Amino acid sequence: MHTDGASNSQGANIGVILEAPSGLKIEEAIRLEQFATNNEAEYEALIYGLELARDIGIKRLSVRGDSQLMIEQAAGNFDTKAPYLASLLQKVTDLRSHFHQFELVQVSREQNQKADALAKLASAGECTRKSSISTSQSPKVLEVFSTSSEPECWMDPIIRYLSTSELPTHPKDAKHLRLRAQRYSIIRGTIYRKSFDGPYLWCLRPLEAKKLLEEIHEGACGNHTGGRSLAHKALTVGYYWPYMMTEACNYAKKCDKCQRFAPTIHQPAQTLHSIIAPWPFAKWGMDVVGELPKAVGGKRYALVATDYFTKWVVAEAYVTVSKTDTTTFIGKHIICQFGIPWEIVVDNGTPFQNAKVRELCDTYKIKLSFASVTYPQGNGQAEASNKVIFFQH
Template identity: 35%
Template sequence: MEKLVLALVCAAKRLRRYFQAHPIVVITDQPIKQVISRLDVAGRLQKWSVMLGEHNITYRPWTFVKGQILADFLIEKSNDAPPDTSVIKTPQESWTLFTDGSSCVDGSGVGLILTRLEGTEFTYALRFQFTASNNEVEYEALIDGLRIAAQMGVRNVHVSADSKLVANQVLGTYVTKEENMVKYLEKTNSLISGFANFSISQVPRSKNKKADALRKIASTSFAHLSKQVLVEVLKEKPIQEEEVATVKKASELCIKARQYELLEGVLYRRSFLKSWLRCVGTLQADYVIREIHEGSCSMHVGPRSVVAKAMRFGHYWPNMHRDARDMIHTCNACQIHRPVPRNPQQPLTPITAPWLFYKWGIDIAGPFPKGLGKVKKFVWDNIVCHFGLPGEIVSDNVNSSVITRSRIAIREAKAKLKMTKYYNTRDCGVTFRPRDFIYRSNEASHAMDGGKLGPKWEGPYEVI
């Protein structure tokens, strides 16, 4: 069996482009699918199962020759015309949509009234926060009315609009030339395609008084609107919506679909290090979490441990970590025995370690000894040698040259101390006595390299 699976894996590697572009049908009399689909499969078969799972492979058994010939004959001689079937048509109620819109200095708004023959009436008003012309507002009213009707499940609709331009452009009588009007017309046609029956007509404003009153109220203010009128605020035009990247979403969906497999009516998800994980529903996921967290073992562990153990048992569902965390937050025992934080109520103020004798104040009383280096010697003998290097020296009775020389002396002492520490760490402190024999490295004497097996030292030399 492993040889057959290996042969299929080699064929998938050699013909990878064909396997990825087309569905593959494998006709065999061996139970390859049952073997590689077992949850307890391990070793090389598990690895090959993961490799073959990314392709759309269908396994079919061999059929008898006579049965195959008979099936081919029936396919070739079958009647192309299918039998007539009676279709029962359910009557759909007809609705009438009255639209009206206007644009003025105060704003833009539309009024919509959706009625049917029985007398049921729905009123709707929309106020726009973007600038638009009168024709654009009329299209907005038509688009939003069709959107609301589609959400209500209306299949047959007749639109009564008072804009002659919009009605004739939708019917195809007028030619649309402007770019915005073309986009509005395309958006309208896409919504019209969702209805079984659609018709539109232009009506005078005298027969559209209710919608006209709604659009006037929506375009001016909201103070006088009735509580029965629903008002919605739109911030952007529908033609400015971003186009959906269908190709990109389809490719992402294909990539995600490779991780799942439907085996005998049960959905499984591929795992990287384990066997196939069985996808469970909401109720089963809740049962698994509670059984692991507070079941017979009563572990009461965190969400990460619960999810890891559920995956080890072969279960998977989306949002595993979130569901486990939400369930643990509702566990009474975990809330009672959870660790209590000991953090202070207010943030702590850090206290830095003090630097003794960091700042020195110098005030010279009387004549100072004259001569080169007297100030440096005074600072070195009385401050540096007794208390270490100071961080700052302040004086108000010494000229700038004295302060400058003091600062130079401090920086010089710091540099000397730094170099002394550096050389002391590198010095090994090895001493040689007379008549001692030593070896000298070839790198120090620049001697010729003797190769990998040659000597690395010269000597011995005697110390005199």
């Protein structure tokens, strides 16, 4: 048993850890009702631990504490002059008679860190579970919290089977447990789930899983991530419990800050529109832009093509746009650079409505579609966008 007491401006608190040779632990964090000195808190921790050990039937006990005064007084090496400590020492002496084998050992603070952490946990108000073990001889105890009194969960039958080969009485349940236990392994008293493509996963109980989700979601490094990402992070850091995805999604949905500050869509719903271009560079719109201000070489017109999917624009300036210029433009700027398209949309202008352009499209199996300037999804839209992009260029 490891015990420790602490006293501060918020009150006195004690921490007690009972550990069996098999590895089973009972951890208690206790907040005292009234103020006490550090020495009184150390004695209160020892008294409560002895009462706890007596009530659950322990007969051989080794007590470890970091208070030299308490250990030496209980061993009879130091005199107890303070009246309030003498009464506490008498309680310790009475409780020692219930054990067949008993020893008190002083350890350093480094060796008693867990009990010290439990005492600090009680003062911080972070305990959330009351102990199932009550002691009538400890009137000073206001609240008792335990971290190991959690009811039986999903991993306990697996642990018993892997440790002692214990199986349920029903044959169907026993067969299901044997098959399920093949995925787990116990290493140094801790159960892990076997992983085929990574390290073993540390199995968590429900309370531990809840604390882990809280730390990842809104802890010091948390960013209030969504449920799927929350479960993925818990899995990648090496933890596992059943229904991880469901519990992570439910936890994220119940987060108060996520509900208050999550971005919401305020735009009204609209009818969905079909995609007119199924993939990039499959459908092009072409048109002639001009007459533009005269450039070098007397060029006053531009032949422009726009991809319907990516809105990518290609253009080239000409003095006049002929049918030969159109076929050369399609072969040089579209077919050679982006591959053979599925469809080209043009208007009924002379540079496009001619036999040479039709022959080129028939040769490469390109669908040549004609649209009026005012057609919403046709060449008129491509012409307007092309003019704006070309003049910006």
